[in-house]
Amino acid sequence: MSERIRITFLPGRHTGLFPPNTNLWHAAQELAVEEIEAYCGGNGTCGKCRVRIEEGEFPITEADRKAFSDDELIEGYRLACQAIASQDCLIWTSRADEKDQTAILTEGLHQEFEIDPVVKKTATHVQPPELDENPFDLQKTLAAAGLQSVQLTLPAIQNLPETLRQHDFSVTSVVANGVLLDFEGGDTRGQGYGIAVDLGTTTVVAKLLDYSGTVHAVASRLNRQRAYGEDVISRIGHASNPEGLKTLQKAVIDLLNDMIAELLETVKGKREQIYEMVIAGNTVMEHLFLGIQPKYLAEMPYVPVFQRPPLVRAVELGLNIHPNGWIYCFPLLGRYVGGDTTAVVLSLLSRPKQETWLVVDIGTNGEIVLSRRGELSCCSTAAGPAFEGAQIRFGMRASQGAIERVFFTDGDLQVHTIGNQSAKGICGSGLIDAVGTFLQAGILDRTGRLLEDKDMDSKLTAALGSRLRGQDNDRRVYLTPAGKSEVFLNQRDIREIQLAKGAIATGIEVLLANAGLQLDDLDALYVAGAFGQYIRVDMALEIGLLPRISPDRIHFIGNAAYTGAEMALLSQTQRRLAEQIPDQIRYVEISADPEFQMRYAEQMFF
């Protein structure tokens, strides 16, 4: 193997091995370090990729001098996109402080459960066998450990005789889910790890924890299945024949094995020390991960194969932890409300029972869960495509040149693009801003109609001038000044946003109505996932994407699916609670709601 250097980003501990002279920004992208952005595309001009060097040598570049003060340069600040790593290094991301808050929230949830893992270790000294008894190594060991009723597995007992005799008949039994995983020589009670995984459509995050709850290493990567389609529907399409299914399963298993190797290297550990993986994935991710055909999810009446996936041994999936180790996947709640949502619910179950809350995860599918004083219901809405740029004339993903903010200042429309580049299009947060701004400015009415000049305030018409053009379905609002890289939204785009916004709002309404609740009854609205962190709450409220409640009741809870996975790894009580969620939650198929069409039509109003 050629020489490699280790690049680690803090505070998330994203870490990986790279060839010498790797650009830090490229490394960050490969490791899916969300905190590092480079709006300028790595030209050293936007200053968004600022990092602080904790360990490692990085000469000050021309661009660094422009971006940082002398003090900052001395403190070790650099632009990641200009920094070339020639040796092992430890890098603080510039958003460390923001991230710490999420981390604190996560910690806060942790404190509410007792650590009591599914994996149990029992250290035993076995009386050496004598002639005048009828001894069996296994039965003596099990009796000494009080494990007579444990379910046995062949690999766990194959090494027992040698293990006993090499360790003076002292042995530690490893048991999980009522099954004997292994016998280890001596007293190994303090040792061993588990891995909690957020298996996302786009990003996969895995953390290695010991059973005291300490995180020892973190790895995050882009899901390699992206090569077969960005969204779950296109992945289902690719997996709809056995070959394709195998390909997609292999992509994610190989990826996880790479991540496991990376995690193990960080702690200099062996695969046999990892006894369990807990996986939180959406319906399609869990089907593909387990090699189960998901295609009937994409056809009426949209049927997943399983609700509760079987517990699986690592060796069955080819995952390189202890071969006898368990792979636990969260149960699904219904159709596109998957195991990740179950994990999100788990992370919120410790909320006081008398609290009524709603959690919304705005992605390709807006999954929504309502807790009415502990009574749970959920739904998914086909909300995503518009906010991810699909079906919008100038829609695009949140990358350089995307308009992410729209303001109405000094009587004119102003925009901010990612990377401060000339605008190429508009991304999700930009769309929310744009619509909110149009409403506030009086260009758009609450029915979603872009006003004609004659219906508007004449001062406004005069101020905006040529920004407003066309008529009817092609009525346009130009977000950029005339002439140069023109980006506009037209009436059709607004209607698409209305559909998406309406879907989520309808989902929220249907859940509330089903529970006999009003908006005011909500004690809290949680926004889970990454997307939530980039939108402006006031604008999301303005357009009605989030229901109009007091902003102080709105909480961004970050990667709650991962939090749930960690809880299920560290506590069998939490695992049991997770297993009970499907029976306690009512899945609401909003398209089957008799008033769906009417509600949806109404919720189109901004």
Place this chain on the structure above:
Amino acid sequence: MSERIRITFLPGRHTGLFPPNTNLWHAAQELAVEEIEAYCGGNGTCGKCRVRIEEGEFPITEADRKAFSDDELIEGYRLACQAIASQDCLIWTSRADEKDQTAILTEGLHQEFEIDPVVKKTATHVQPPELDENPFDLQKTLAAAGLQSVQLTLPAIQNLPETLRQHDFSVTSVVANGVLLDFEGGDTRGQGYGIAVDLGTTTVVAKLLDYSGTVHAVASRLNRQRAYGEDVISRIGHASNPEGLKTLQKAVIDLLNDMIAELLETVKGKREQIYEMVIAGNTVMEHLFLGIQPKYLAEMPYVPVFQRPPLVRAVELGLNIHPNGWIYCFPLLGRYVGGDTTAVVLSLLSRPKQETWLVVDIGTNGEIVLSRRGELSCCSTAAGPAFEGAQIRFGMRASQGAIERVFFTDGDLQVHTIGNQSAKGICGSGLIDAVGTFLQAGILDRTGRLLEDKDMDSKLTAALGSRLRGQDNDRRVYLTPAGKSEVFLNQRDIREIQLAKGAIATGIEVLLANAGLQLDDLDALYVAGAFGQYIRVDMALEIGLLPRISPDRIHFIGNAAYTGAEMALLSQTQRRLAEQIPDQIRYVEISADPEFQMRYAEQMFF
């Protein structure tokens, strides 16, 4: 593949594929068809290999004309050693009638239990999913089949969505041991097989049964592990390092896979239709089969690794039945009293509870089990080597040239050798006969001393003449006339036989004494295994190898270990009974009995 012909021997249904123009005797040897012998070594002279052709063309040979009457030739009698099979054929062995009696005994035991296999099939029609429910293929199917609490396995559910939709949502669930093995399309309740195996040190017998109890095919082969040692101790020696263990495990797994292929070909079946294998093997055979190190069995204090082996999936051992199918091995009873003995006990458990019986299996280890009105105890004795020819000057296995019978007729010693050949040595049944004859003739006293001429009847001395030579430890009895291929037993040989006989008799005595019983209390003495069928009961009683009870209480029960395996395959009640045997039986370590030495010394007397 080059052309093959199928040769099948009845009534045992031993069957196999061979190249065209295979000698029937060679085929019989390869298939371990015990009924066909050829004492003459295949020269067409002894007439012991007579068979009757049921199907197939075999021209009459010169040797056939000498061996059979015209009527017999017309009926299809032939000498197997002279018969060349050029096409598929069906052959009755000459001992068919004798074998039928064993078969009847087996059947007799069968009738005493109800067939109720561990493998259960449930056929279900699942209501096709609708939009207004929250459907999951798996959960709907399990609910329809009433199997909500069954343990799931990944392979069992991977094909479910297609299976349901290709069979109009009609599906059959296959469940065994509380675990879902598979879903099969349509109603397959009448289909499916299990395999019962007697995994012997020398011979492996496997039968394919359906779950009504019908035997569809039988395969028997010599255990390929014989290449690594004839007895269990030498196999342990070979397996005492991981490589050797792997080699021995592979030898038996490969052999079983060949046998499975053969069984499947007979019924034109698929491996997925075989859901289970039940294995009855001795302690060492089960350890090697499962790949578990047996070496501590050969060292003080003689410790097996497991008493109850884990249930194992076929795929874990690489056995080519349904990959999810179960492999069940009988639990062991203690040290060298293995799973085969448990199976023997199972086959006798249906004896009336008030009966007191003893079963003895005289092989390398004489395993003995006593039932005192249902109260069970067992022991093993190191009895075998002498009766298998070891440590006897002219000892040999039961093959051509071995003296198998010894008579004292007309004042002289006469012998019969296997194959009527000139004597090369003496086998187990010959040894029993010889010692019994010596005792009856007055050459040997009950203490095991070969008498000197002066101590004998003078007429006897005169009659035997030069048959008696030497003195003290080299006192000899020549079994063959002087000059030509002389075979004798000397005082040392007699002592070896005494040791072996004494070991078994001591085992029987210790078990009886432990239970507070006398010989007369025995209602029945069962002799299990093949060896029993070749000894003369009167001679075994004469020398005290079998305890001196009325011969009408002695029953030869043939391959009772196999019978037990079949019972455990066909009845979960019987399986449960088998699982309870280790807890109900007392293992007696006779070498740890305080009076062992004394008893042993006493039992040396013939």
